[in-house]
Amino acid sequence: MEEVQKGVRGVKGVKILAAMMIIFTLIVASGCSAASNENSKSNSSADLATTSKAEGSVASESKADSKSNTATESPEAAAGASFGASETDPSIADDAGMNRKLIYRSNVAMQVDDYAKAQTLLKNIIHLSGGYLLKFDDKKTSAELGGTYTIKVPSSGFDSFLTALEKLKGSSYESSIEGTDVTEEYVDLESRMKARQVVEARLLSFMEKAVKTDELLKISNELGDVQTEIERIKGRMRYLDKNVAYSTIELRMYQQTVTEVPVVKEEKTGFLQSLQNALSGSANVVYAFIQGVFIFIAGALPVLLLLVVIGIPVYWAYRSNRRGKSNIASKVQVDEKIAEREAQDSAEPTPPTDDDKL
Structure with missing residues (x-):
């Protein structure tokens, strides 16, 4: 019996030991899963931080490169970016091997003898140069015929186009040329676009690994902002490339329709000639006055006739009417005087006569 009890005790001990081992294994497994989740989260945050650091480093490197290029630019390289180089290629390579981006613009004003003919020749020149007319304003007045043109021509034919314009028959020609160096801006845009593309790739990889909805929404919003900025940078670069490839010419071409009156120089005259001029001037004034009087009378004659008739x-x-009133008034006055005299006569006593005394 004692041996049986010992055997039962041994079996119970083995069961207890096995249960303890199972519990320990479960605890270790749960701790490992929690550690792996924490590691994955820490890795994702580290990746984001690495991406932002990479973007900052690329941007800082681009700015440093552009500043160093600007600082090391020599006067000879700046002179090489003049108008004469535009005949070959607007993107000029300097001593450091960097292609410079130059935008040329010219303002031209010219007076021609025949505007219609010059306009036809201008259209032919634009067609032969490979350019196009961007804007046109026509102007026609009593003093001149003309128009204002905005022309885009390939930068390689910029100088030859201006030379062809100068050969048009005209009495005056004025021109000015201006060049703008956009190399630094273009290099900065390229660096910013590369940095944004790196961020875009990172966000796309995070989106593939993300499982939670809030994480997907957050990454999607950041990805949309990055892609919008990339498209904005690409649009600015396309605009610069187009303006570098095609130069702009503002042309004002006109023809004067009113001829200038030549100025006659006054010659010095002698005493007799001055006296004769004074007499003729006075005679002209008197003649003009008499002529004006007759003209006035002739013009006022119909009105005077009408006034006479009326x-x-x-x-x-x-x-x-006035005579009638005056006659009546005089008659009244006579009557009044007669009445007064009669009244006076009746009021005074008549002296006695001799017959009355007898």
């Missing part, structure tokens, strides 16, 4: 009857009616 005024004479009115005047006679006025005179007759």
